[in-house]
Amino acid sequence: MMEESDNGSRRPVAYLNETFLESPDARGLRILSEYLEPLSHFRDEKIQDTIVFFGSARISEDGPLGQYYRECRTLARLVTEWSSKIEHSSHRFVICSGGGPGIMEAANRGAADAGGKTIGLNIGLPFEQHPNPYITPSLVFEFHYFFMRKFWFAYLAKALVIFPGGFGTLDELFEILTLAQTRKLESKIIIVLYGSKYWKEVLNLEALAKHGTIDPNDLTLFQYADDPETALAMLQEKLTKYFLEPDKPLAEPVPETPQIAKSRV
DSSP: OOEEEESSSSOGGGGOOHHHTSSSGGGGHHHHHHHHHHHHHHHTTTTTEEEEEOOOTTTOOTTTTTTHHHHHHHHHHHHHHTTTSOOOOBOSSSSEOOSTHHHHHHHHHHHHHHTOEEEHHHOOTOOOOOOOTTTTTEEEEESSSSHHHHHHHHHHHHEEEEOOOHHHHHHHHHHHHHHHTTOOSSSEEEEEEEEEHHHHHOHHHHHHHHHHSOOOOGGGGGGEEESSHHHHHHHHHIIIIIIITTOOOOOOOOOSOOGGGGGGG
């Protein structure tokens, strides 16, 4: 659609003006788009809530840490098989990852093995992280802003499973731990650190409690697991207790209209 200016020239209306939409002045619109576009798809696909898998993009199925890829794939399959049996009008506890390779691919692949829907929240990076092929096509998202990607990780998550990873995984882990510690999440969130040997070598979280920089009770915000069956049992127990028992209120669905103030974060 074009409008005629005072001098008779034609120019596109603002919402079709790509030069404007890519300008600093339109940054707010771009940010809002990264909220509204996923919201629309989650509503259309009847996604109620998610289980988020974090972990390194550098871990391959046959590499030195390949056991974690294989076990992540197994756990994602087991969770999806279990959640598919839950009677509900929406899809519950859908596997969600960062959409790229490594542990992210393993999580989406495991959910696909079980025939379930699975989400990929990809991020545009200088080294071209491409979405993996196991994500449900209608649930592949590409983000420019890290903070909007993090918002969608937290918004629907009822549990996190954190496999071995690097800076990005640590960033995502501590983001959610901080929100849980400061009670900025509306509901319980289950956090499982998968691979206790790795995580206890990389992170000495007990030292934080020892030195008084966190409360000792903060150490109860997460659990360790070392095999898919144990992790599945942890998830089933807590998800059932907090979100599926008859006396618990139903989880808030994806809103029909944008309600950022009522979001989980």
